[in-house]
Amino acid sequence: MTIGSSHNHPADLTIQPAAEVQPWAARFPNPPDLCFDYRRLLEQSGGVAHATRPEHRICIVGAGVTGLTAARELLRCGFTRITLIEQSQRVGGRHLTLVNNQSGLGQPSTPFEMGAMRMPLFNRSDEPPKAGRSLMAYYAQLFDLAMTNFPNPGTPWVNATGIYLREGQLEGEGDSTLLIWKNPQGDSPPPTATLQSIQGKWQRFAERFAERVAAVYGTAEWEAMWADIVEHYHQLSFRDLVRLPSLPQWSPDSPGDFGGLGMDHEESAIFYAIGIGDGSWGAFYDVCCLYPLRTALFGFSSHLQLVQGRVDPDGRPLPAPYLGLETVQDSQGLEFQGPAYLGLAALDECLLFMPIEAQGISLYDHLVERKDGLLTDSSVCALHKLDDGQIKVVYRCKHSVPDQQQLLSEVFDSVILTTPSWLIETNMRLEGFTKAMLPQPIMDAWKHAHWETSCKVYAPLQKRFLDEHPHLPQILVTDSFVHDVYAYRYNDRYADDCILLSYTWEDDATKLAAFTDEELVDKCVEELDRILLRCTNIAQPISPYIDRSNIRIQRWMTDRNSLGCAKLYRAGTYYDAVSLMKYNRDLAASSGLYLAGESFSVDAGWTEPCLRTAVDTVINLCERTAAQFKGGFSLEHYPHYQVR
Template sequence: MTIGSSHNHPADLAIEPISTIQPWAARFPNPPDLCFDYRRLVEQPGGIARATKPEHRICIVGAGVTGLTAARELLRCGFTHITLIEQSQRVGGRHLTVVNNPANHAQPSTPFEMGAMRMPFFNRTGEPPKAGRSLMAHYAELFDLHISDFPNPGTPWVNATGIYLREGLLEGEGEPQLLIWKNPEGVTPPPSEVLQSIQGKWLRFAKRFAEQVALVYGTVEWEGMWSAIVERYHRMSFRELVHLPMLEIWSESSPGDFGGLGMNSDESSIFYAIGIGDGSWGAFYDVCCLYPLRTAIFGFSSHLQLVHGRVDSQGVPLAAPYLESTSVLDSKGLKFQAPAYLGLAAMDECLLFMPMDEAGNSRVSEILCSGIT
């Protein structure tokens, strides 16, 4: 389980930057190393640019989400000679959705995500997820993908969360018990004093961090602040950060220093198992703390979405190219997996097969499939 999943501290902040946002800068929350509004770029009518030499030959290696996105956007720019090479018999790369009834698209199927599962759309509290500023949000809107709030433990989207740690002796004494955490409104603290203490220490640290970042994110001051944060924490493991004493007062003279969580050994061992936001951080305890910080402070754990795919409210796939096909042929006549438009892989399939107004046709695959072997 996780103790921070119902507290979307980055997305909850109604803080405006203290100075002017840089042109094309992303807003907070968003990844710190992608402080650029890519959604604004790809949303431009007619593509991000116009090809002056549309016949220029382009080869893209890999039909994962990056390769597919690059190919689609280049096509929108007017390039017509694009070869996409993929070693496997499916598109999507690390996006891998397995369904329980792949042979019958007329019946709802349950998608099982074997790769990425919880998706951050970087939307703010009260804002529709598809209005977030991520490219995932943009393409989910463009392709009419059905999404829902991910049912993380401890959130309002689950009936109850059972907590069973240390053989049911979380407090170290008494009878073993399964703690039940019901949080229908998203404001109920976790059961037991020790879990509340751990949650409080994390939220205190995270809230201050996010509030200071939100003040400068996207401005000329942001690059310097992020450099200072990296300098302060890049040699520190997450375990060390958890034990590091709390900082009582943040100082402008040391903008990268936010102290630590101030947990004792007992609290740290529980935090190791429970984690924050979207699951346990135990695997990162003895490596650099920047990845957990980056993930938790900048909106990666806020309002996470489950992608059902290009389906209706009953889970039945909507009409789309090649939906009824058992397989699709590449340019050499070899078969690769036909689209199901279910789960997260629906985005990859839509990038490949769904029509584009700029291309003037509804069979983008005739160009993009060339070279898949």
């Protein structure tokens, strides 16, 4: 998060809505739709509702954070016949924390977050992260997850940020230099007049937008204002918005029009490389501009947190179920990865293994009581809608061992799909659903979804690098093929620090796809050395401090359990994405099929929409089965997703 990275403007605002806030409305900052306080619903004793049909049989496809959340909250409501099917031999999906245990010291070291890594909790600037009105904040508090401020570029949480653009000659000809941005208090501008001008154009737009939103968010006026904003901008790419002329002033006669950033071609080219988000924005320059607007101006980029895990101050995991077991067994006795409670993956492990207070039993222990409760290494290949209204789920057991696969099936009353949409299209047959149950535009929306690829290259970094070189920036933002580089420390007691040698998205990740892991490691380390040695104000390599023998690489597009890293949408397709979010409310009661997870959201790459869509599914399934909602909540309090 470079230009504007320390600018937590949405979280800093103290503007209170002028009109009365709607019942159950969320507070700002929070996602624009739905404007609903999901945390309040889950904080109630027993959760969302009390099931009146506990025997209603539910299948959840996918044990990522979405599937685990849906399963846990349905169990809290009293639904007892839940089946969770996972294709891989671990839980967590794109929450993928790899831990290097090569030190031999009997403790974990250098966790690598190969997927999602920086968490917004939607807290305001005057409160701690876990006080945020978000589901992530709720679960972080519930499970006692330890967190620290994420070392984003340009923030006070790094010693300095190095900016290397145009071979170190951003300001013209001469010696190549690494621009050094130190920002210890969070209010220091970037280090050149050019970058400061670009930052100013972004901030003027952002401040005007967020301040107007904060004044009506959560009131009866909000849905109309958001609809105006969507209608005004949904046909524009982010590239278009950057070049669109700025607006002299906002007018209440056109409430959805905030103009553009007003950058010229040269400024736009630099902005492309340096971004407003979490590093370079080039990979997202041609997506619908509503995505970066949502990301930057509704709390997704404020006070981001690095989840260390369910650990004590020394980084050691707190006592927890099944801790220390390399593998545990599912309902069929198949082994899958045991919990380490480290990094972001600790959230998923807590959802599965930590006891639910009211039940006195964990989701895992409940599921494995039945032979069909938790099925890992099992790939769903078909859903058949039956004449009696039920759904037959066909799956391959022992998916990873082709010569031992078994084709099995079970019948359910409801099915919750949480998998990436391209897996649905390529791996599953959906049969027997009428066009009224599953309209063609809905299937087109997930088939035509744009999934971005991403590649991460992590390595252990010797602790002496950060200790002995305080003058060297620990974060590097470049327009080189490595793009963004992060060096940071989890804990003083861990044997090593870690370095994200290269973090790339979309075309920048695709161009690296042809190289083997060994070739890519060499290229990244050599390129980083080349940059540092070329810069006359640095002139020293980093390679002596990198442990090449324990490098980890994750390429999400070729991961068979994912087929992509984040589902985005291009200009003109925003309403298609929202139609998927509306499906549960409009059609799930007749189809018995529920859609949840990032595939059916508009905030790709983040955990919060996964949690929200999981709870949305619980709400709508409870309504369908006549469950008794708690706390005076009813579906009348639940806002609608808006489409034209």
